Every structure is written in C-alpha cells, then in structure tokens.
Amino acid sequence: MTQTIALQINNQFAGPLKKGYPLISKDAVDTRKLPAEEGALLRLLDIHNRFIGTGYYGIQNKGIGWLLSTDANEEIDKTFFAKKIKKAVQNREVFFNNPDTTAFRVFNGEGDGIGGMTIDFFDGYYMVSWYSAGIYSFKEVIYEALSETVNFKAIYEKKRFDSKGQYIEQDDFVMGTPGEFPLIVKENGMNYAVHLNDGAMTGIFLDQRDVRFAIRERYSNAKTVLNTFSYTGAFSVAAALGGATKTTSVDVAKRSLAKTIEQFSVNQIDYEAQDIKVMDVFHYFKYAQRHQLKFDLVVLDPPSFARTKQITFSTAKDYPKLLKDAIEITEKNGIIVASTNNASFGMKKFKGFIDQAFKETNIRYKIVEEYGLPKDFRVPREHPEFNYLKVVFIQKLN
Numbered sequence: 001m002t003q004t005i006a007l008q009i010n011n012q013f014a015g016p017l018k019k020g021y022p023l024i025s026k027d028a029v030d031t032r033k034l035p036a037e038e039g040a041l042l043r044l045l046d047i048h049n050r051f052i053g054t055g056y057y058g059i060q061n062k063g064i065g066w067l068l069s070t071d072a073n074e075e076i077d078k079t080f081f082a083k084k085i086k087k088a089v090q091n092r093e094v095f096f097n098n099p100d101t102t103a104f105r106v107f108n109g110e111g112d113g114i115g116g117m118t119i120d121f122f123d124g125y126y127m128v129s130w131y132s133a134g135i136y137s138f139k140e141v142i143y144e145a146l147s148e149t150v151n152f153k154a155i156y157e158k159k160r161f162d163s164k165g166q167y168i169e170q171d172d173f174v175m176g177t178p179g180e181f182p183l184i185v186k187e188n189g190m191n192y193a194v195h196l197n198d199g200a201m202t203g204i205f206l207d208q209r210d211v212r213f214a215i216r217e218r219y220s221n222a223k224t225v226l227n228t229f230s231y232t233g234a235f236s237v238a239a240a241l242g243g244a245t246k247t248t249s250v251d252v253a254k255r256s257l258a259k260t261i262e263q264f265s266v267n268q269i270d271y272e273a274q275d276i277k278v279m280d281v282f283h284y285f286k287y288a289q290r291h292q293l294k295f296d297l298v299v300l301d302p303p304s305f306a307r308t309k310q311i312t313f314s315t316a317k318d319y320p321k322l323l324k325d326a327i328e329i330t331e332k333n334g335i336i337v338a339s340t341n342n343a344s345f346g347m348k349k350f351k352g353f354i355d356q357a358f359k360e361t362n363i364r365y366k367i368v369e370e371y372g373l374p375k376d377f378r379v380p381r382e383h384p385e386f387n388y389l390k391v392v393f394i395q396k397l398n
C-alpha cells in the first residue's frame with residue numbers, strides 16, 4: 001500500500017505548481033520532512049495548508065518528485081495511469097498509422113502527465129524507461145495499465161536510477177513473447193537495427209528522427225560527411241542513403257564498429273566503402289588537420305559529459321572548442337550540424353556558443369535550420385524548458 005504524506009511547498013514554488021509546473025524541485029520543500037523510501041504519494045500544500053496537488057517522491061536530478069494531479073479528488077491508481085497512457089497513445093495516432101516509421105515515443109514523462117517514466121514503441125514492442133526508484137515502485141499498476149491499454153508483442157524495461165542515474169545491468173524483459181534481436185525498425189523508410197535487451201542503449205536515439213530526415217533529404221547528396229560521436233552511425237546511414245559520396249563515423253567505443261557495420265548492412269549499404277573509426281574525436285580532429293582533410297557536412301552530437309583516458313569533455317563548458325575544431329575541417333559553404341541534449345542550458349546559450357566559436361575563428365556563418373524534440377517527444381505545453389534537445393544547422397560562409 002502506497003503511503004501518502006503531506007508536504008509543504010515553499011512560497012515561490014507554490015504558484016507554478018498550482019498552474020501545473022510538473023517538477024517538484026529540491027528547493028521547494030524541507031527535504032528533512034521526506035520519508036525514508038521513495039515512492040510515497042505527496043499531498044502538496046502551500047504555506048497556508050491549502051491543497052496544491054498530488055505528486056510522488058522520486059529523486060531525479062534537481063527534483064525530488066513530480067506533480068501528478070491538481071485535482072484533490074483524483075486517486076493515483078490503475079485507472080489514473082491507464083487514462084494517461086490511453087491519452088498518450090491517442091495522441092500518437094499518426095505515428096501508429098505510418099508504415100514508414102515503426103519506432104517512436106509513445107509516452108514522454110512529464111509531457112504526458114507522469115514525470116520519471118518514458119515509453120518507446122519499436123514495431124510492436126514497448127520499452128519502458130524508469131528514471132527513479134520512486135516511480136519504479138508503481139511499476140506493477142503501471143504495467144497492468146499499459147498491458148490493458150495497448151496491443152503488444154512484448155514489454156521491456158530500462159532502469160536508469162542508481163545513485164548516478166546510470167543504467168543498472170539486468171534482464172530487461174518484462175512480459176509477452178520475447179523478441180529476436182536485432183529487431184529491424186523503420187524510420188522514414190530507413191532501416192535501423194535495435195536491441196532491447198542488451199545494455200543501456202537500444203541502438204537508436206529516437207529524438208533525432210527529424211534531424212536524420214533533414215540530413216538525408218537536403219544535406220547529403222554528393223557530399224562528404226563526418227559524423228562525430230557516431231555511436232551506431234545512425235546519422236551516417238541517413239547521409240549514405242541521401243547520396244553522400246562517403247561517410248566517416250568516429251566513436252571511441254569499441255562496440256561502435258560492429259554496431260555501425262550492422263546499421264549500414266541492414267540498409268544494404270556497403271560498409272567497406274565507408275570509413276568507421278574507433279578513436280577519440282579530439283584525436284581525429286588533429287589527424288584530419290594534419291592530413292588537410294575537409295568535409296562538406298560535419299555532425300557534432302557529443303554526450304553531455306564524456307571522459308576518456310586523456311580528455312574530459314562537458315558540453316556546458318567545452319562546446320565552443322568542439323565547434324572550433326569542426327570549423328577547421330569544414331569546407332567553405334559546408335554545413336555543421338551542432339547538437340546537444342544537455343538540459344542544463346537552453347537554445348539561447350547554445351547559440352551563444354556557436355557565435356563565440358565562429359567569432360574566435362574569424363569566420364562568418366549562417367544558421368540555416370533549427371530543431372528541438374520531435375512531436376512524439378511531447379513537452380508540457382506551458383513549459384518549453386523541458387524540451388532539452390537543441391540541434392542547429394550552421395553554414396560556414398568563408
């Protein structure tokens with residue numbers, strides 16, 4: 001039985017929560033009043049003990065939980081979860097009906113009314129990601145609600161909430177008939193190999209769908225393409241299918257070689273005609289400069305933080321330097337696709353990084369396109385700050 005505790009919200013945070021701001025910040029409460037275990041329901045009250053809403057206790061980044069309802073009479077039970085999931089599914093009707101795209105996000109946490117949990121769809125398979133022990137404590141009713149709401153081949157899960165928010169190595173199968181992997185999903189007609197039970201990542205980041213489409217349709221034909229932090233080479237596949245003369249994929253992780261070969265192969269692209277380098281991106285930049293290599297299209301999609309033996313990289317600090325390295329090896333009139341999923345800063349600051357990098361290299365530029373999260377990654381309507389993805393297509397002018 002889930003316990004419910006009353007919790008007072010500091011004055012400055014009460015107003016936004018009343019209006020539906022979904023995150024309960026650490027600074028909004030007296031954390032000493034929190035129970036020992038995550039998962040309790042929180043009856044949120046203002047300083048006059050008036051009801052604000054019901055949330056749950058689950059630690060995630062700067063939050064101690066999420067608001068679930070501002071209706072004092074609404075029970076947080078299977079009916080509640082089923083209602084939210086059903087609405088989210090209805091909202092993705094165009095995706096479910098599109099045979100060219102069989103992988104997308106069905107439920108995007110706070111954007112669909114339950115922070116701390118996301119659900120992705122992979123051609124009949126559902127994958128639930130849990131971001132705190134608090135929300136995970138509701139898993140039984142949520143799985144009941146989900147399995148009664150959708151037709152599924154199987155459900156898998158990713159737990160992403162140990163002390164560092166890291167994935168916990170586990171068997172990710174939950175229920176249904178286990179799939180065979182790789183599962184081949186479609187995205188705008190391209191094939192992607194996906195593994196749902198093989199570690200933290202599945203092989204494809206679904207939030208970049210529109211960017212991959214743009215790269216294939218408008219930026220690759222007859223171009224040389226460098227894809228840095230390439231992981232399974234998803235951007236390289238889009239570029240190759242868009243007619244790139246050649247793609248070069250660079251990632252420091254050993255697994256990236258086999259994974260990239262797999263993604264090319266399921267699209268009938270001869271991987272031997274492409275370059276796949278397992279190396280540190282920063283070493284690759286030096287190598288390219290030494291050999292005077294230049295590219296028409298350079299994709300930058302680093303993790304928010306990265307540490308290799310020699311280099312620590314943080315997008316919030318080092319993005320201008322990364323851009324300067326990229327500018328050096330981009331052809332005149334070429335395009336740099338600068339991407340970051342770091343939620344700690346917004347588009348304005350990101351564009352500041354871009355401006356700084358070009359100013360410091362004395363090169364003019366033009367922003368030609370911008371992307372945030374795609375439609376299936378729903379963001380709370382009044383709170384665009386939950387749209388963490390920032391992708392800018394920049395043309396190097398001289």
Ligand code: SAH
Pocket residue numbers: 203204205208228229230231232233234235250251252253256279280281282301302303306307308311
């Ligand atoms: N662009 C990819 C996703 C990138 S995930 C896609 O579209 O699918 C981040 C990747 O950066 C990981 O695969 C990680 O191995 C790699 N990485 C981290 N630090 C790196 C470094 N210094 N050099 C090269 N790759 C790095």
